[in-house]
Amino acid sequence: MATENGVTPSTTTAPGWARRPDTALEQTVLERIDRWWRAANYLSVGQIYLLANPLLTTPLDRDDVKPRLLGHWGTTPGLNFLYAHMNRVISERDVDAIYITGPGHGGPGLVANSYLEGTYTETYSDVTQDAEGMRRLFRQFSFPGGIPSHVAPETPGSIHEGGELGYALSHAYGAAFDNPDLLVLAVVGDGEAETGPLATSWHSNKFVNPATDGVVLPVLHLNGYKIANPTVLARIGQDELHDLMRGYGHTPYEFVAGFDDEDRSSIHRRYAALLDEVLDEIVAIKERAAAGDTSRPMWPMIIFRTPKGWTCPEIIDGKKAEDSWRAHQVPLANARDTPEHLQVLADWLGSYRAEELFDADGRLDADVASLAPRGERRMSASPHANGGLLLRDLRLPDFREFAVDVPAPGASIAESTKVLGQWLTEVIRRNPDSFRIFGPDETASNRLQAVFAETDKVWNADVVPGADTDEHLSPEGRVVEMLSEHQCQGWLEGYLLTGRHGLFNCYEAFIHIVDSMLNQHAKWLKVTREIPWRRPIGSLNYLLSSHVWRQDHNGFSHQDPGFIDHVVNKKPEVVRVYLPADANTLLSTYDHCLRSRDYVNVVVAGKQPAPQFLTMDEAVAHCTRGLGIWEWAGTESDGEAPDVVLACAGDVPTVETLAAADLLRQHVPDLKVRVVNVVDLMRLMDSTEHPHGLTDSDFDGIFTTDRPVIFAYHGYPWLIHRLTYRRTNHGNLHVRGYKEEGTTTTPFDMVMLNDLDRYKLVIDTIDRVPGLAARYAGLRQRMEDKRIEARQYTRLHGEDLPEVADWVWPDDGDRAGSADAGGAPTTSRRRGAASATASTGGDNE
Amino acid sequence: MATENGVTPSTTTAPGWARRPDTALEQTVLERIDRWWRAANYLSVGQIYLLANPLLTTPLDRDDVKPRLLGHWGTTPGLNFLYAHMNRVISERDVDAIYITGPGHGGPGLVANSYLEGTYTETYSDVTQDAEGMRRLFRQFSFPGGIPSHVAPETPGSIHEGGELGYALSHAYGAAFDNPDLLVLAVVGDGEAETGPLATSWHSNKFVNPATDGVVLPVLHLNGYKIANPTVLARIGQDELHDLMRGYGHTPYEFVAGFDDEDRSSIHRRYAALLDEVLDEIVAIKERAAAGDTSRPMWPMIIFRTPKGWTCPEIIDGKKAEDSWRAHQVPLANARDTPEHLQVLADWLGSYRAEELFDADGRLDADVASLAPRGERRMSASPHANGGLLLRDLRLPDFREFAVDVPAPGASIAESTKVLGQWLTEVIRRNPDSFRIFGPDETASNRLQAVFAETDKVWNADVVPGADTDEHLSPEGRVVEMLSEHQCQGWLEGYLLTGRHGLFNCYEAFIHIVDSMLNQHAKWLKVTREIPWRRPIGSLNYLLSSHVWRQDHNGFSHQDPGFIDHVVNKKPEVVRVYLPADANTLLSTYDHCLRSRDYVNVVVAGKQPAPQFLTMDEAVAHCTRGLGIWEWAGTESDGEAPDVVLACAGDVPTVETLAAADLLRQHVPDLKVRVVNVVDLMRLMDSTEHPHGLTDSDFDGIFTTDRPVIFAYHGYPWLIHRLTYRRTNHGNLHVRGYKEEGTTTTPFDMVMLNDLDRYKLVIDTIDRVPGLAARYAGLRQRMEDKRIEARQYTRLHGEDLPEVADWVWPDDGDRAGSADAGGAPTTSRRRGAASATASTGGDNE
């Protein structure tokens, strides 16, 4: 039998991807599904409303009802319906599936299903499958000391809280990557579908490989309403909606129910048939892919058009409740205030006929229970949804072998991210199915292009045969590039949450696009760390390049180092920030990041040619310490306190600080300068506030308790104050950084615009070290003049002053020489060291 | 003549919306368009490459070429083509149009067109329309001291920098709202189209009223590539792409050119015809709308499939350049390195035959120049693109008339945002076409629902006839609600940039979704303030409600007060942050915001019933000061220094602080307490750092130089340290705030989780005021016990301890009483004051 593509399907399909035996669905099964649905709905309403009397063994009393009703009903019955039907097909076909709940406010539903499956009790032993357990189940929901209202980390089977809407499909695809046998049911709220991230995430289907990735089955939960409005997708013509889905690359299957008197078994029969058709279609696609068909399939998706709040009272207080936005949250908002309202609730609960579903002791009827799949096939028990269970360490190549040769500090030039790219190439080679790089069309621009020697960019849309423009595109690529920071973040999160590893490379400024997503992920990590059964997952690693100081092509809109500020507001246990100043330090840092668990690691590193300071051994020691005194750069000697500390964090500030140290050594030879470089920013915090924080005595030792500290920092200067405000020497801390000045100009003009340049750092030193101001007024003026000269030079030549651009750290010979010369200005005499700021680097190099 | 909808079009169409006279396009016009295009392309290449010799009057020399080549060519020829053709139709039809450039990196193109139109010289008189001016034009581009590479504020005719991609359509629709005669051409990059915000923004067409809004004509610039990859939309079938556009509610018109040898005039003829067809279709829609047809039209859009880098060298160094991603930035990246490369550039420049377009003095040929529309019809000279020119003050009702009655501090209860809603209702009434409220489906949830007495939510998708669920939906609504924070922000920005007013109401946590958009807008404002010809525009006003402390329904994912931290990194001149503690303060604050210009105003205010403290007169004085001592709440007296300062900012922290002050007054009656409330957070900054900042002497007076300050703050506590680290008394500042602890629980449990509660504030006072610790160890323990009791109570009852929830500020009688009682605990005796924390408030109330 040949398919329409002329490909003969292999007879051995992937496990789990089998067609359903061609037997009619028995009525008993449909009834079982309906009873499961009723049970889940009952348990959902119970969670929202009841404190006690879970089986209504006595007439519902005012005191049985919670005093504060907190939760969301509207989306829940639809979620429960979809869950019940999934259970049938999972058992019948032995599918490995997880369930992603876009409208995560449907928490009661997912908790209810997990309880029906037994997983809830296995996870939380006091919530037993009996009347007392049910009482606890109800009471704890959205209750102080209990569980959250959403599909939170506490919910078995969840990798997606769905509090902030928009990421259901990105997470689903992230979970499906490299899990060829996994089916991810992804329910998308029709309100959620209006968000930007969700609207573009439908296109994820161009980035999956049907042969080696799992399958995402999107269900558009078209219940017509959001909080207080109809939804756009419910109020365009059916044709338009189907066009939209086809335009997104999907074949839509529409299911409509709940708006008339159709009987339940007919509804279930229709949906079961549709689901079987859809799954058979998926099996066919999988078969074709297994047989070598590499064309992009039109994946099926389901439009699930059903009433919001389905099965709740139709009318409450004279207003439409079911099938309206009024059902979004708690449709009967006051259940205790009048006997009438209490009766509405009693009738509603009664409508599910719980007595047919649970025995007098609250035990679930065996026939209903039998709908649940076995063991880990239960979606609430899937190890994919507790990814740490599946996590394997990466096989990491020894980063030391990728070291840049640094014969002396500053003696060689390298592009940090390019060097990292060489190591990452080997990481990809050794971990062909558990490591991916994500980026919004900038992986080459950020100079990681070495990886394309080993892998491609995943691409399952059309390629132009023979075109040399379609470089490194294939369905097998390990690099995932789409021009959507939201997608990069969401995919990576989904990939990590299901037990794999990866990194997200991005322009520094535009990483703010995912600020809110970072919040949600950091919150997830914070909570999971407190949940014993949640196992640690791979850290979320950022590589931010094309950073604020070197956006030569793009200017002000591309200059923003504030993501670090955003990240450090999250729980200290979860966040780490690194500013490696050269390539070897970056290598050592990233090796650490890829080994770490449950963190958000933010690494900012330049892509431009820049001087290299540390040998690999020095870099490892430096990264292990997190910061350190660069003795070779300072002029202090053992036994004496320094006169000034020049501190720096970030590659560009480090160069400016060293250039300032060089100037000071020439011009103020008797000044005792200490140079401190910070790679792990969290070291600045107090040890009681951050696990990486320095103790006060360590901090005081390094930064002194009474000497001026001139701190050249990569980002907004206030952050350094915020991290150090409790330190003894804080009053002497003077921070230079990005103060929101910028445009398209030269690299040195950029640092001058923000007073972070070497000349300004020398001036700061003169101004702050007691006694220098009067004695070095001449030098101070020469430094001001240098700034003017440097600026003028850019205006005339469009380039930086050669003595600035070509500055290199003097070698020891120079050092001795310039010291001997008693402070007379010397230009650096090192040969061979290339100019660090000459290259500007195209975006697409 | 009846249209297909059976509506007879009115004979008087809106000005500008006229069909083209039915005459064939003359060949000379097509040639003029081509020559304009060539001129614009020549000027674009010149800007990217040339320092001198703009007319190539001598053979191109190495030194004529810029040493650093910074800019983006790839998108530019397409932008130029579209511009040239727009000019014809603008003149012929007298259309009022602006041009929004999604791929804002096409800066050279928009600058070139503005120069050809004469606007550039009118704006920057030294860039004359002659050889010397052209030299300056070229040299300044992306050059130090010159202009940015993007369509920046410096570019005449721009309201959209396009540095961060994704907002072209949102801005375009924002501009079109309430501008019935405006045509907004919105070019969308095909890479840009992959972003989330752009992907959902196509649906904007459901939120415009064809009768009273302008028209957005989207052009999908399908040049096939982004930085280093093909684009998704260029690599799906044409059918799929058309389905997608139809699904978005558009009729696609596809134009393909540049891939074969078709001659220029044929290309121009085809595009001109297509553009006329599209515009006639728009006119027809406008006519139908004018005649009363309220159905949603399928608006036309253009798919513009042309080569990236069109007209640049086909092959450079053996690799495809034109029609490839390699043309994205500077296709010939090294023009000075070899004579061969220099020749490539010379040939490329020569291909435009500039000598036919400019005379020997560099003056534009009159025939070419005649393509430009007249005066303000030139898109580069449109006042809409310098919205301040059109800005009219809002007619604001007197907010004092909406005051809440506050007979004594704390004596009444109100929902702050609900009160604001009443005033906003009147604002809408008085400004029916220049003020809008935007929100992601939360306007009612944030309790602004009073406005629906006056207006509707704009909605041009289907309504269900007679359904009581379709409340307040109509094409005329002044409230714009779509579940996309990106759209809300983008629309509002577009609306403001074209000279109108508005506000964005949002859940506090989810405003982070637009962090990056805020960055871009704040940068825009910062730069425009330095550009004399840019006139001030209405401020971007946020109303953040459903804030971190009262997300009772939603829990941890909805709890994040960090937007303030994000905003204060922007330029101080541009940002303002307000935390009004009650309704009258909120009214006074918002009145100020709606009068202000060129700011970003962030206002955080609660929606829950809460005690009211200030009469309107007091509120006005308080807001004018920005902060103040609440003498009635403290126990200090004139002439004596306080023992402790209890400071607070935000409504919930204010209540906790007052409750703590109440406890202290009862239990430590001889303690001299000062209570300070901060409404304008920027007052805390140094006067040299922020225009609102307090001088040191003012600050020292209020916060003292040596007494402990216990600061209860709405957000992350570190921010207060960051704002005040230079103040004398900083070492004594102790800040409580949100430290990223939360879940679904009671309001008081939330503040306890974060150590911001009244009992903790009392403990902090005991711990920090010298001498109290030993004397009040018993009270301290009772406070600890209270916390335990309060927590236990929530676990048992699901509600807050009545003495907490029902606490009200004691009136003077109580005050005297409790003081007389010598510190014995008394419960407050005020009657009538309702409980402030009882209501939890559904999202959809």
Ligand SMILES: Cc1ncc(C[n+]2csc(CCOP(=O)(O)OP(=O)(O)O)c2C)c(N)n1
């Ligand atoms: C990004 C974001 N904005 C706003 C909200 C507030 N919110 C919570 S639920 C909801 C409506 C969701 O509607 P829909 O996706 O249709 O879900 P359902 O109808 O199934 O409840 C909104 C706007 C949110 N959770 N996330």
Ligand SMILES: Cc1ncc(C[n+]2csc(CCOP(=O)(O)OP(=O)(O)O)c2C)c(N)n1
């Ligand atoms: C949100 C965002 N992410 C990344 C970038 C970096 N970037 C600049 S241009 C570009 C490609 C744009 O492609 P397209 O929209 O097709 O424009 P065109 O081909 O017309 O140049 C990218 C990814 C950006 N500007 N904005």
Ligand SMILES: [Mg+2]
């Ligand atoms: Mg919905």
Ligand SMILES: [Mg+2]
């Ligand atoms: Mg493109």
